[in-house]
Amino acid sequence: MRIFSNTSIDFLGRRKIAYAISLLLLLTGLVSLAVRGLNYGIDFRGGSEVVLRFEQDVPVGELRSVMRDAGVSGTIKQYGMDRSFLLSTVFNGDTNELKSLISGALNSQLKGNPFEIVRIDAVGPSIASDLKWSAFKAMGAALLAILIYVGIRFELKFAAAGVVAIFHDVLIVLGLFSLLGGVFEVMPLEMDQSIIAAFLTIAGYSITDTVVVYDRIRENIRNRKPSEYEQIFNESMNRTLSRTIITSCTTLLTVLVLFIFAGPAIRAFAFAVFAGILVGTYSSVFVAAPLAFEWIKRSKAPVKLRGSQKA
Amino acid sequence: MKNKRYNLLLIVGVTLLALWSLVPTWKEYSLGKQLEAFSSPRDSLNFVLNHRDEIEDARQKGLKLGLDLKGGMHLVMEVDQIDLFMQKAWNRDAKFDAIMEEVGRQAAATDADVIDLVSAAFRKQNIRLSRYFYDIRNSDSEIQGKLRKEAADALVRAREIIRNRIDQYGVAEPMITTQGNRKIIIELPGISDENRMRNLLKGTAKLEFRLLREKGALQRTLDAINTALSAPSSSGSSNDAANNGLYSFVQVYGSDNAAVRAENRELVSDMLKRPEALSQLPPDSELLLAARADEADDGSRLYSLYLVRKTPELTGGVITEAKATFGSQGVQPEVLMSMNSEGTSKWARITGANIGKRIAIVLDGAVYSAPVVQSKIPNGNSVINGIQSLEEAKDLEIVLKAGALPAPVRIVEERTVGPSLGADYIRAGLQSLIWGFSAVVVFMIFYYRQGGLAADVALVLNVLIVLSVLAGFNASLSLPGIAGIVLTMGMAVDANVLIYERIREELAAGRSITSALSEGYDRAFSSILDSHVTTLAAAFLLYTYGIGPIQGFAVTLMIGTAASLFTAIVVTREIFRLLVSKNLMSSKSFG
Secondary structure: OOOOOOOOOOOHHHHHHHHHHHHHHHHHHHHHHHHOOOOEOHHHHOEEEEEEEEOOOOOHHHHHHHHHHHOOOOEEEEOOOOOEEEEEEOOOOOHHHHHHHHHHHHHHHOOOOOEEEEEEEEEOHHHHHHHHHHHHHHHHHHHHHHHHHHHHHOOHHHHHHHHHHHHHHHHHHHHHHHHHOOOEOOEOOOEOHHHHHHHHHHHHHHHHHHHHHHHHHHHHHOOOOHHHHHHHHHHHHHHHHHHHHHHHHHHHHHHHHHHHHOOHHHHHHHHHHHHHHHHHHHHHHHHHHHHHHHHHHHHOOOOOOOOOOOO | OHHHHHHHHHHHHHHHHHHHHHHHHHHHHHHHHHHHHOOOHHHHHHHHHHOHHHHHHHHHHOOEEOHHHHOEEEEEEEEOHHHHHHHHOOOOOHHHHHHHHHHHHHHHHOOOOHHHHHHHHHHHOOOOHHHOOOOOOOOHHHHHHHHHHHHHHHHHHHHHHHHHHHHHHOOOOOEEEEEOOOEEEEEEEOOOOHHHHHHHHHOOOOEEEEEEOOOOHHHHHHHHHHHHHHOOOOOOOOOOHHHHOHHHOEEEEOOOEEEEEHHHHHHHHHHHOOHHHHOOOOOOEEEEEEOOOEEOOOOOEEEEEEEEEOOOOEEHHHEEEEEEEEOOOOOOEEEEEEEOHHHHHHHHHHHHHOOOOEEEEEEOOEEEEOOEOOOOOOOOEEEEOOOOOHHHHHHHHHHHHHOOOOOOEEEEEEEEEOHHHHHHHHHHHHHHHHHHHHHHHHHHHHHHOHHHHHHHHHHHHHHHHHHHHHHHOOOEEOHHHHHHHHHHHHHHHHHHHHHHHHHHHHHHOOOOHHHHHHHHHHHHHHHHHHHHHHHHHHHHHHHHHOOOHHHHHHHHHHHHHHHHHHHHHHHHHHHHHHHHHOOOOOOOOOO
16 A cells, blocks of 8 residues: 655745745744743742642532642642542652641542552652753753764755754744643643653654755755756655655654553643644754755755765 | 565564563552452561562563652752851841841842852942851952852752661662752652651751750740830831730749740741840840640630740750650650760759759750759750651651751652552553554554554554663653653654555555665665654753653653654564565555
């Protein structure tokens, strides 16, 4: 079976439209980041979270008023599982106090409905700033490593265009997180450590897609004149299109499985990777290669890609 | 052709090795299943006794589950370096305290180096560190070096003491490590009583024996503080609760007893910390509250107040043995302590010189009891009473035996997962694994037919390798780790997709299946290498900079990517070689 055989889509010819779409997406995301900001989880802002599970369902409003009367400040939301609630409040080194406050109030106010504290997360402010900083370092180091590796394997212009594509993907997903953060009850899309892992996964995926296209360009470009470059780029992208789509589909499929089955702890991660793969597939064809082409066209010198002589 | 034979051997070898390293995991699982099948506790106990070695062995070599799947506590504790440095300073004054307090506030909000913050704060005030630390002739950088060493020592000592406490409490397979220069990371799988654990860990366990001030001093001091606090201050109205004086919250009985109602404990302890109150204390004195409330006749709970000397007569460093037991009446739990020879002779001298006076036994700033010295104690024994429960006495025994921490430690991060949520996570993780796997397998066969089948074989091997490496290297599988495996499955077929698409192209160009196969693999190789190396690099950076759950994800992603390089390039190729040599492949084999 084949879905895409012998396509001949003029990707480069439509690059202006693609640029417009990308800019629109990026701008929307950036505006939302500036206006709405991000919905930080406790990993990055510090705080305590307690997940409570009850034996029978409780209306969230009742729970809120019980907690308010007990003097527990903070918010209470339905958690992704049955009869479960997430209480988030300020950080206090002594979770024992918080626990006894909660238990005392619930045991006296909701007598017939036993509950269990199934999870406690508490992150102090110094740890939060620690985590933020290490997330930042990880992203920076990953981008630098990718730039160097692709620069060595191909050429700096290609590497730079690839990194621009990564930025494009990550920023769009980040914008999406800002735009949708806190909108859905089942999926608050908070920025936490797992989202950083998702962004690095997106970066890795995005550059993989890009490299596959580049690789085909390298194979086709040797001993050809600059005037033929546009055709070579288009042909290379068409030839790899089938692989790009198939791989995206299988990966999307598995991420979808994670989104559905792996529970609330992984949901935001799965959502980020899902969106990232969609954008990353698009960007490898419509952002990375066109930008590299644009740059090469302007510099007017024939490209010398490493490894193209023996390939 | 010889080379090819090696490939086959390699594949068989890797597969067997992977299966072999998963045998204990399988055993653990099946033993667990057998154990579940017993209906009576006696049968299961017998089974455990008969198979003890087997179970132990399987548990040790089997695949470990992370804290999130098994349930347990992950704690990050921070040594209070500010407190440590304040202990080291030799002529503290108000200015010093003010600077250190400011640094403390800064340090709580960032992860900046405390010594740098301290130096910067003193430099800003134009004060040399040597004015307060070590020798006056030391330069700032020398002092910084000394403080740094002090901090490093304190961290190591704190880790050892915490390890001691945990070992004595009895937790299976705890992990205690240090991170940076002031953090201790503690992983405790399967804890049943977290509250008790937290209490056990966070106390400094600083034990002191302090003399109470002479008769009448308590009342005089409280009178003075009361007057000082009720005097109309410049701020606030006189109706303000805090300005009503101390006696609205403190009851005085006779000449030497004073107490605070339980509900006012915090308030009073804050009031006593105010500068107006502190200035009224007699020299070398301190007001301390009792550790435990006594029940009054009217049913209210009262905390006693004690006026004690600031300089302890003796500290907990001399304690060699501690034992929780019940007191002479058999109802009150208490802790018996014995001292080393130095402590014994000091204790004899102190008790001998203070017969008829009261000595307070103070642990972490709270008074447990203040008995009257009846006679000289020559054998170095002492006892802590005023303890709520035997459990608390046992915990005191543990912390006293382990010794005092060099500086207070605080819990700065905690992640606790209850066992029932862990079971949920396991179910969710398994479901995602199964569904993700089925989805990919079916898709590949549907799209690439025979080729897809080979890719699926490679995928099975891939997952096997990831699990076996985790089991073999004693790494643990967490929920993010499972997510990593599922994601790797999606990406692992990428290498095969690249190759197969290439083979299809070559076939379409009219090549024979044999030459299309070898061209396809050769030409796709550089793409596969590049994409795998970049993914590996990203995963490696995640592993380096991420912590806890993120590392679990990164590890499975790394192993999975490396395994996928092997399965895609070596395994599937070998399968096709075999199939071609048996004439089982045609140009239609790739769909």
